[in-house]
Amino acid sequence: MPNASFRLDPAFTIAPVSRRTFGSFVEHMGRCVYTGIYEPTHATADADGFRQDVLALTRELGVSTVRYPGGNFVSGYRWEDGIGPVADRPVRRDLAWHSLETNEVGIDEFMRWAGKAGVEVMYALNLGTRGVAEALDVQEYLNHPDRTRLAELRRSHGADKPYGISMFCLGNELDGPWQTGHKTAYEYGRLAAETARAMRAAEPDLELVACGSSSSSMPTFAAWESEVLELTYDQVDYISAHAYYEPFDGDIGSFLASAVDMDHFINSVVATADSIGAKLKSRKRLKISFDEWNVWYQTRFQATRETEWQVAPRVIEDSYNVTDAVVVGSLLISLLRHSDRVTAACQAQLVNVIAPIRTEPGGPAWRQTIFHPFAITSRLAKGAVLRVEPDSPVYATERYGDVPVVDAVATHDPDSGDVTIFAVNRSQDSATDLTVSLAGFGGALRVAESWTVHDDDPNATNTATDPDRVTAVPLSPASLSSASLSSASVADGELRVSLAPVSWTAIRLTPGE
Ligand code: AHR
Numbered sequence: 148m149p150n151a152s153f154r155l156d157p158a159f160t161i162a163p164v165s166r167r168t169f170g171s172f173v174e175h176m177g178r179c180v181y182t183g184i185y186e187p188t189h190a191t192a193d194a195d196g197f198r199q200d201v202l203a204l205t206r207e208l209g210v211s212t213v214r215y216p217g218g219n220f221v222s223g224y225r226w227e228d229g230i231g232p233v234a235d236r237p238v239r240r241d242l243a244w245h246s247l248e249t250n251e252v253g254i255d256e257f258m259r260w261a262g263k264a265g266v267e268v269m270y271a272l273n274l275g276t277r278g279v280a281e282a283l284d285v286q287e288y289l290n291h292p293d294r295t296r297l298a299e300l301r302r303s304h305g306a307d308k309p310y311g312i313s314m315f316c317l318g319n320e321l322d323g324p325w326q327t328g329h330k331t332a333y334e335y336g337r338l339a340a341e342t343a344r345a346m347r348a349a350e351p352d353l354e355l356v357a358c359g360s361s362s363s364s365m366p367t368f369a370a371w372e373s374e375v376l377e378l379t380y381d382q383v384d385y386i387s388a389h390a391y392y393e394p395f396d397g398d399i400g401s402f403l404a405s406a407v408d409m410d411h412f413i414n415s416v417v418a419t420a421d422s423i424g425a426k427l428k429s430r431k432r433l434k435i436s437f438d439e440w441n442v443w444y445q446t447r448f449q450a451t452r453e454t455e456w457q458v459a460p461r462v463i464e465d466s467y468n469v470t471d472a473v474v475v476g477s478l479l480i481s482l483l484r485h486s487d488r489v490t491a492a493c494q495a496q497l498v499n500v501i502a503p504i505r506t507e508p509g510g511p512a513w514r515q516t517i518f519h520p521f522a523i524t525s526r527l528a529k530g531a532v533l534r535v536e537p538d539s540p541v542y543a544t545e546r547y548g549d550v551p552v553v554d555a556v557a558t559h560d561p562d563s564g565d566v567t568i569f570a571v572n573r574s575q576d577s578a579t580d581l582t583v584s585l586a587g588f589g590g591a592l593r594v595a596e597s598w599t600v601h602d603d604d605p606n607a608t609n610t611a612t613d614p615d616r617v618t619a620v621p622l623s624p625a626s627l628s629s630a631s632l633s634s635a636s637v638a639d640g641e642l643r644v645s646l647a648p649v650s651w652t653a654i655r656l657t658p659g660e
Pocket of ligand 1: 217218319320361
């Protein structure tokens, strides 16, 4: 059996785990909002019309931050349509997704939902069809305490206290020709800089995100970041990154290696941002908000795009299999590994639309396969991210050349002493033995819990009628050997684990015999 190994040491840290790494995304798109989080006629709906089954799953997923209200949708959105008496709200065309927006859910409803879900809101501004004035208006409505027209309007709608949003996205994917109000880097950079400057005049400590490229395969990638950041560097804290992965022509080997691409993408954005910092003689270091990432079978979507104007049509309701879950787990490993620069990330999206949670109108809500690595990583990644350099066999891929079979990251919580290892085995052929040396830890460690996502059928999915076909299960004692950890001297301690083919695994070690 192939072998991989690495050594962990609490002295070699990358950065603290940022809770915002476990963000998600709610866009007014398809059935994410309507019949996703909100369905007043549903049996589980609360007094505000929110599905409590979805709220419970959102909490279980361990979501920290939710980006709202789009996405491509936001670039044509008028936030004022979604406030005040629902009966007076207009129905509008959503040009991004060719559907009708009823505006039954707007800012105040969403903030109530976020309170119930226990999540922070990252608010995305419309810099497609709108500009500085409208950004200032929505900021005033959200964050100004009282006495101004829009603060008093919010209060009259029942929100006495300001919402205190601290993180705003300055638009969405404005490099993309599909975006309503698409712009050149210069046009966007100037608008983003002036919007940021104006918003900071009211609240200097806001955390502002400039739009990076909508993917690293855009022809303008890196040139867009350079020009935008030259214009905005002093005004923003983050540059965004978006990436979606899927297998092309059945090439599962490359698909399983998607995190190699994410690593390269992050490194490229960091290099570009730092080069602008150097050029501007600035000591400030920008962070990355990876505010859209996931597996998305985009090629299927292009073939099935809706043409009728409908309210909440079924759009990109991808059904995820075991391989997709392993890829999602590996993308989380990549995000954690870059915690020194990536301090916010949003899996796109939360419900129904390329999402870990699925619902049926009037029916059940269930966990897709990709729910499990996200929920477990969010729950177990605590403290500091440790530097991991796996020594692993490699396999050949079409897209990325030779790729390590095993990828991994680890966290160490100095308060509890817990060490958690997250690992994937990308081999489609065989299990791989992983040995982790814990020589740097000064006391005995024992396995407190272990979870793996694997199935003999890597195409297995969860459905409304078989919602738990694929779950995370504890590793069997046969695949986990920790006997040496309970020896008196942890300096010689090793964790040995057998990783099944195409699997994602998390193991939490805790101090004790
Ligand atoms: O998440 C789906 C879409 O993907 C978003 O609306 C857009 O920003 C991205 O292209």
